[in-house]
Amino acid sequence: MTQSEMWTVKQAAKRLGISEHTLRYYADQGFAPSMQRDANNRRLFNQNALDWLQACHYLRQTGMPIKVVKHYVALCLQGNRSLQERYQLIQEQQQLAVEQVQAAQQRLAFLNAKEKLYREQMATNSVDTFNPNNWSRNNQNQEC
């Protein structure tokens, strides 16, 4: 129960892997309910605050709008009676997260293929670099 360690904006931002600007923005949105201030009004984050921010960051990254994240935070602070609604919100994001993993893998596959193609083309190209074979190029349907 000893929660001694506290972090400034700069330190917390580094730990979370987000910018200081974004961290302040998130804190101002109420994404770190247990955040406190020091004698000079500076933000201080404890471990619990970091956990909240991490969670909210995950929710944002899966496409949950700021407003909905705020609502989710409010629900959490209400305790057990909001469990049902929170569960539904999480389930929806879970579905999105699954789709996002697939989408990300597709993009990676595309880029892998492209990289390979270019690598091969560069290998072939280096042989006849000076062959000006673009005299009849029909740019209408250039490959992408």
Next chain:
Amino acid sequence: MTQSEMWTVKQAAKRLGISEHTLRYYADQGFAPSMQRDANNRRLFNQNALDWLQACHYLRQTGMPIKVVKHYVALCLQGNRSLQERYQLIQEQQQLAVEQVQAAQQRLAFLNAKEKLYREQMATNSVDTFNPNNWSRNNQNQEC
């Protein structure tokens, strides 16, 4: 080489899984060089145009800014002499794509854990729903 089929904005948007607004926006940015217009000035997309749009969409999704995508398209249209630069651009996006797959998987893991936790809590909770044990709740460090 027969490229007979053509699609309107609505049809193409559906095929690509993006909104008609976004498709027009992309087309206006030059992401579909082989796009044409019909007698009434309406956009018509052939397969090549769809391929371009898909590619540009992937690049955008991996975080490449519009400006850079435009530059990439311009490079493609220049033909072989831009191969080197295109290769570098693709490599950078490839790196990002790898990181994005990992990040997406982390988010999914987080949401899976959350979903499981809530499911368990709901099971336990249904037993003592009427136990008003929040009299001493210290909200400072509420779990997220």
Next chain:
DNA sequence: TAAAACTTGAGAGTAACTCTCAGTCAATAG
């Protein structure tokens, strides 16, 4: 004790959509 480093809130700026709207055109319903 002065410069450098860090933080603050307010508010302006930005990227990439996203939407609205008035207007054109073609197909179809009555």
Next chain:
DNA sequence: CTATTGACTGAGAGTTACTCTCAAGTTTTA
């Protein structure tokens, strides 16, 4: 043969979620 419906157009306004700038306060370092 008109009237409505539906799809499309460009221009431009609106939105979201940051992202950055700035003047001012504090605090550490030289």
